[in-house]
Amino acid sequence: MSAPAEAPAGPESGTDPRQDAAGSGALEAITAFQAEFSDFGALPATVRHQTRRCLTDLIGVAAAGSRTTLGAIIAAHAADQFAAGARPASILFDPHGRKASAAGAALAGGMTIDAIDAHDGHPLTKGHAGCGLFPALLALAETEAPDMPLEAFLGHLAVGYEIAIRCGIALHATAPDYHTSGAWIAVGIAATGAPILKLDRGAMRHAMGIAEYHGPRSQMMRCIDHPTMVKDGSGWGAMAGVSALMLARSGFTGAPALTIEDPAVADLFTDLGTHWRIGEQYFKPWPVCRWTQPAVEAAFALRRDHALDPADIAAIRVRTFHEATRLAARRPADTEQAQYSLPFPMAAMLVHGRLGVAEISGTGLADAAVLDLAGRIELIGDARFDAVFPAERWAEVEIDQRDGRTIRSAPLTARGDADAPLSDDEITAKYRALMGEAGHADRAGPIERMVMAPGTATVRDLIALVSA
CATH class of the missing domain: 3.30.1330.120 (2-methylcitrate dehydratase PrpD)
Incomplete structure (x- = not known):
C-alpha cells in the first residue's frame, strides 16, 4: 500500500487556501497515518489478525448473499447498467461471471454482502464499514493494480476500517438523522482508495468531499419499520465512494468533507495509529440484525x-x-x-x-x-x-x-462484541457454513488459507476465487 503523494499548494492541486486549521490537521493526520502504515507488516500483530478475520467473514457473507433474490437482481443491474469498459471489475460470486465498472462492481458487492445481515460492524457507528470497503477496494485494486500483493490489499483494508469508522462516528455526531452506513462508508472509501489511484492530497480531499455530498444519507429507521431490499445503503455508498475517486482524478471538485474537516469532529482523527478502532468490531453469530x-x-x-x-x-x-x-x-x-x-x-x-x-x-x-x-x-x-x-x-x-x-434470562448482550469476542474457530465455522450453504464449499479452504496466513498471493489470485 502506498501513501498519497504530497501536492504543491494552490488551486491546481485542489488545495483550498481557505481550509481552516482544524480541517488541515485532520487531513494531515490521515495522510500521515497512511504513510506510516503503508506496509501491512508495520501494523500491530493484533490489527493484522483482526483484518484477516474481517475479510474472511465478509467473503462468507458475500457468498451467501449472492444466492438471494437481492443478490441476483443487483448483479444483473450492475452488469447491465454499469458497463465494464476498458477496465472491468468482477462481480462478487456472480454465477454468470459478469463484470462491470469499478463503481458497478462496488455497488453489487456492497449490496450482496448486505443481502445477508451477518457481516461485522462497529457499535458507535450503528453500522458496518467492511461490507462497503471490501468490494470497493477490491474493484479498485482489480482495475488499477491487479498484481498488488494480497498483503498490501489487506493493508488498505485495515487502514480503511480506521478511517471509515471515524467518519461514521463523526457523521452520527453532527447529523440529526439516523442515516444508513452508506453515507459515511463513501467518505472512507474515497480516503482509502486515493493511494490505490495515486491521487495527491488535494485530489483526495476533493474525492472525500464529493463522496460525502453524494453519499446516501438514507433513513435507517424507515428500513427498520418497513424492511425491504434497500437495507443499509452500503452498496450505494461503495458506488459513491468509487465514483468520487474517479471524478476527483479527472479534476472534479467537491471539497471539503465536513465529516473530516468540521472542527467539531477533528479530534476523532488525532489518535489514528494509536487507538485501533478495528479492534472494537463485533462479529455476528447469526444472520439477522x-x-x-x-x-x-x-x-x-x-x-x-x-x-x-x-x-x-x-x-x-x-x-x-x-x-x-x-x-x-x-x-x-x-x-x-x-x-x-x-x-x-x-x-x-x-x-x-x-x-x-x-x-x-x-x-x-x-x-x-x-x-x-x-x-x-x-x-x-x-x-x-x-x-x-x-x-x-x-x-x-x-x-x-x-x-x-x-x-x-439474565440481562444479556450478544456474543461477538469486543468484550465477548467470537473465537477464530467460531468465525471459521460460520464462514465455512455460509460458503457451504452457497454451494462454494470447495473454495472455502483455499480462500481461508490465502487470507488467514501470510503468503505470496495477489489480488488477482483472490479475485479468481471470489468471482465466477
Missing part, C-alpha cells in the same frame, strides 16, 4: 439450560432498547423482513435450536411452528437499556410455560 441478537442469545441460553420444549411455551416477553422493539415483524413475507425482525428469528432459535440462512429465507419463512411461536412474543422497551444504546445493546427474556412456571 444486531439489535435482535441479545434476545436471540437469551433464547438460546434458556433453551439450552432448561431443556425447553417450544410446545410448552405459553408466552414470551422481551425487554430491550427502544430501537430493537421496532423490529416487530412476526410473519415476514421475505428474508429482508425476517432479518429485520426480532420475534421471528428468536422463535426460530427456540424451535430449531439454531439460526442460519435456511431459517430466515425460503421455506423457513413458512415454518408453522415458528410462526405460531413468533405470534406469542411481546416486545417491551426498557429505559435501562435505552440509556446505554448504541455503545451497548441489551435484552432480557421471560418465558411463561403452560404449566404456570416462568423462566427468566
Whole structure:
C-alpha cells in the first residue's frame, strides 16, 4: 500500500487556501497515518489478525448473499447498467461471471454482502464499514493494480476500517438523522482508495468531499419499520465512494468533507495509529440484525439450560432498547423482513435450536411452528437499556410455560462484541457454513488459507476465487 503523494499548494492541486486549521490537521493526520502504515507488516500483530478475520467473514457473507433474490437482481443491474469498459471489475460470486465498472462492481458487492445481515460492524457507528470497503477496494485494486500483493490489499483494508469508522462516528455526531452506513462508508472509501489511484492530497480531499455530498444519507429507521431490499445503503455508498475517486482524478471538485474537516469532529482523527478502532468490531453469530441478537442469545441460553420444549411455551416477553422493539415483524413475507425482525428469528432459535440462512429465507419463512411461536412474543422497551444504546445493546427474556412456571434470562448482550469476542474457530465455522450453504464449499479452504496466513498471493489470485 502506498501513501498519497504530497501536492504543491494552490488551486491546481485542489488545495483550498481557505481550509481552516482544524480541517488541515485532520487531513494531515490521515495522510500521515497512511504513510506510516503503508506496509501491512508495520501494523500491530493484533490489527493484522483482526483484518484477516474481517475479510474472511465478509467473503462468507458475500457468498451467501449472492444466492438471494437481492443478490441476483443487483448483479444483473450492475452488469447491465454499469458497463465494464476498458477496465472491468468482477462481480462478487456472480454465477454468470459478469463484470462491470469499478463503481458497478462496488455497488453489487456492497449490496450482496448486505443481502445477508451477518457481516461485522462497529457499535458507535450503528453500522458496518467492511461490507462497503471490501468490494470497493477490491474493484479498485482489480482495475488499477491487479498484481498488488494480497498483503498490501489487506493493508488498505485495515487502514480503511480506521478511517471509515471515524467518519461514521463523526457523521452520527453532527447529523440529526439516523442515516444508513452508506453515507459515511463513501467518505472512507474515497480516503482509502486515493493511494490505490495515486491521487495527491488535494485530489483526495476533493474525492472525500464529493463522496460525502453524494453519499446516501438514507433513513435507517424507515428500513427498520418497513424492511425491504434497500437495507443499509452500503452498496450505494461503495458506488459513491468509487465514483468520487474517479471524478476527483479527472479534476472534479467537491471539497471539503465536513465529516473530516468540521472542527467539531477533528479530534476523532488525532489518535489514528494509536487507538485501533478495528479492534472494537463485533462479529455476528447469526444472520439477522444486531439489535435482535441479545434476545436471540437469551433464547438460546434458556433453551439450552432448561431443556425447553417450544410446545410448552405459553408466552414470551422481551425487554430491550427502544430501537430493537421496532423490529416487530412476526410473519415476514421475505428474508429482508425476517432479518429485520426480532420475534421471528428468536422463535426460530427456540424451535430449531439454531439460526442460519435456511431459517430466515425460503421455506423457513413458512415454518408453522415458528410462526405460531413468533405470534406469542411481546416486545417491551426498557429505559435501562435505552440509556446505554448504541455503545451497548441489551435484552432480557421471560418465558411463561403452560404449566404456570416462568423462566427468566439474565440481562444479556450478544456474543461477538469486543468484550465477548467470537473465537477464530467460531468465525471459521460460520464462514465455512455460509460458503457451504452457497454451494462454494470447495473454495472455502483455499480462500481461508490465502487470507488467514501470510503468503505470496495477489489480488488477482483472490479475485479468481471470489468471482465466477
